Amino acid sequence: MASLTPILRPTSCWKTLLRRSRQQKMCIRCLTTFEPPTVPLPPPPRLPSSYPSPFKLSRGIREPINKIKTYPPPPSARNKYPCPLDEWTAMHLKDLDPTGSRTRLFARNNPDVPNAGDILLVTFKNGDPFAGYCISIKRRGVDTAILLRNRMMVTGVEMWVKIYSPNVTAIEVVKRAEKRARRARLYYMRKPKHDRGSVEGEVKEYLKRRRLIRSGALGVKDPTMSAKRPEQAKSGVKAS
Amino acid sequence: MIQLKTLLNCIDNSGATIVECVRNMGMKRHGGVGDRIIVVVQKARSMGDSGPGNTTATGGANKVRRGDIRHAIIVRTRKKYQRKDGMVVRFDDNACALIGKNGDPIGTRINGVVGAELREKQQSKILSLASMHV
Structure with missing residues (x-):
């Protein structure tokens, strides 16, 4: 009797029961990890020969690629100017130092090149001359x-x-x-302990001597005048 | 590079020897040669030198006294500065010359070298007073 009780229930109960079982089934379906092996798709039917395959380059497609005109790369500036900086320096030095006397005066192979520690006198086109101990020389082409x-x-x-x-x-x-300075840059001369003071006396003596040489009173030949090429011998010496 | 609290040598004969910068004129961060600044006189020469009959020797020895606030023109800087022609100039100290509110120098003499930039900055009066310029 007891087992027959659910059957004897009205049909509306059946509806709820079925609904529940359906939900349970859905849950089971979600949890399964098993997948039946997929059947590979059948190969596509053979296409007519007029339709070109995208994977196979036929002669008909390759030919237009070759017909595109290609141009050679523009001429490289590197080949034209192998050392642009040197040429640039030379170009400026041609204007700034036409005789090359300054370059020769400060060239390292010049035996009489001014060194750090020497007293130099610089004369300007406008302004007073300036003399002083040469503390450092910066050789940088035009910026020397x-x-x-x-x-x-x-x-x-x-x-x-x-x-x-x-x-x-x-x-x-x-x-x-x-004595040759043992440093290239004598910045220590800024310290009071090593400061050599004014060069006024030396410059005055030099100018006096130069005047005597040029007037011929000392009997010494003026190197700027007696040189074979006086223009080039005047390595920056001011003409009197 | 003269800025607030910089101590400068005063190289004119106004009586001040050491002054302190309290302001740069013209909304400038740092002052250079030829710039106008406001200074406080920190150290002045003793007042005893300028008695009657001694005026020629001392000039304006007691025109300023310690604690005075004055205008000044910078004439030398320790910081190197470059000129238009590429030359770079540097002095061993910072120095200035005192001027009045109207721009005329207070002292009558400037003993020391000054920068030639004063001419460009329209400070030719100080430049002509100076015995030497670079």
């Missing part, structure tokens, strides 16, 4: 410059002078250092 240090009325004054500047008319060596 010398650093001069002097004491003017107790105050130390330093000046970088570009040797190729059009404003510079002459660079003269007033006095060589007695």
Whole structure:
């Protein structure tokens, strides 16, 4: 009797029961990980020969690619100018130093090249001449410059002078250092302990001597006048 | 590079020897040669030198006294500065010359070297007073 009870229930109950079982089935379906092996798709039917295959390059497609005109790369500037910086420097030096005297004066192979520690006198086109100890020389092509240090009325004054500047008319060596400096840059001369003071006396003596030589009173030949090529011998020496 | 609290040597004969910058004129961060600044006199020469009959020797020895606030023109800087022609100039100290509110120098003499930039900055009066310029 008891087992027959659900059957004897009204049909509406059957509806709920079935609904429940359907939900359970859905849950089971979701949890399954098993997948039946997929059947591979049958190969596509053979296409007519007029339709070109996208994977196979036929002669009909390749030919137009070859017909596109290609151009050679433009001529490389590197081949035209192998050392552009050198040429640029030479171009400017041709204008700034036509005789090449400044270049020769500060060339490293010049036996009389001014060194750090020498006293140099620079004359300007406009402005007073400036003399001082050469503390450092910066060789950078057109930017080549010398650093001069002097004491003017107790105050130390330093000046970088570009040797190729059009404003510079002459660079003269007033006095060589007695002993070769063991440094290339004598920045220690800024310290009071090593400061050598003013070069006024040396410059005055040099100018006096130069005047005597040029007048011929000393009986010494003026090197700038007696040279084979006076224009080139004047390595920045100011013509009197 | 003269800025607030920079101590400068005063190289004119106004009586001040050491002054301190308190302001740069013209909304500038740093002052260079030829710039106008406001200074406080920190150290002045002793007042005893300028008695009657001694005026020629001392000039304007007591025109300023310690604590005065004055205008000044920078004439030398330790910081190197470059000119238009490529030259770079540097002095060993910072120095200035005192001027009045109207721009005329207070001292009558400037003993020391000054920068040539003063001419460009329309400070030719100070430049002509100076015995030497670079």
